[in-house]
Amino acid sequence: MSYLLDKLHNDHKNFAKLLAYIELQLNCIKNCDVVDFETILIAMQYMRDYPDEIHHPLENVIFSYFIEHYDISHEAIKELMHxxxxxxKLTEKIINMLEYVVSETPVNRDEFCEFLTEYLDVQRAHMNSEESEVYPHIYEAMQEDDWKQLQNEIQESNDPLFEQPRDENYRLLLKKITATV
Ligand SMILES: [Fe+2]
Ligand SMILES: [Fe+2]
Incomplete structure (x- = not known):
């Protein structure tokens, strides 16, 4: 059942594409180009709906089990869970700012760019740490029995954007990501 970890690893590849797309939009904002803020808002809503609400809680279940059963008080894991x-909160903050922009309420552009840049840095550093410092240990240590025990605690959900999106907004966003990244 380490396919669960494979799935989370695949999520990271998709998140990287989404973050690259957001970064392209961020560069447009910085260069005062025409910017599709509504699409950035949808991209950030996805960050709330899947990574924040599904992906990270699933990692928490696996990370907690790993620490408990393998007695590895890995500082990196604790930091990631933190x-x-x-x-x-960070995602919500950007969403709120974008909602202001879309509703034509003035938002300080430099401040927005600063928050979004920091957001992208935090997300990428987080994934890099998981991929380089944590996932390899879990792959190596966890056995089939561990994954079976975890099965009861885990409720799997599909990715609403990268796995055959039903929502029209996500369908359009995926097309844009595929065309540009
Ligand atoms: Fe994570
Ligand atoms: Fe992750």
């Missing part, structure tokens, strides 16, 4: 707690 970051999971804080991430939804």
């Amino acid at each position: 970051e999971h707690e804080g991430m939804p």
Whole structure:
């Protein structure tokens, strides 16, 4: 059942594409080009709906099990779980700013660019740490029995954007990502 970890690893590849797309939009904002803020808002809503609400909680279940059963008080894992707690707030902050922009309420552009740049940095550093410092240990240590035990605690959900999106907004966003990244 390490396919669960394979799935989370695949999520990271998709998140990287989404972040690259957001970064392209950020560059447009910085260069005062025409910017599709509504699409950035949809991209950030996805960050809330899947990474924050599904992906990280699933990692928390696996990370907690790993620490408990393998007695590895890995500082990196604890730090990552701590970051999971804080991430939804960061996402919400950007979403709120974008909602202001879309509703034509003035937002300080430099401040917005600064927050979004920091957001992209935090997300990428987080994934890099998981991929380089944590996932390899879990792959190596966890056995089939561990994954079977975890099965009861885990409720799997599909990715609403990258796995055959039903929502029209996500369908359009995926097309844009595929065309540009
Ligand atoms: Fe994570
Ligand atoms: Fe992750």
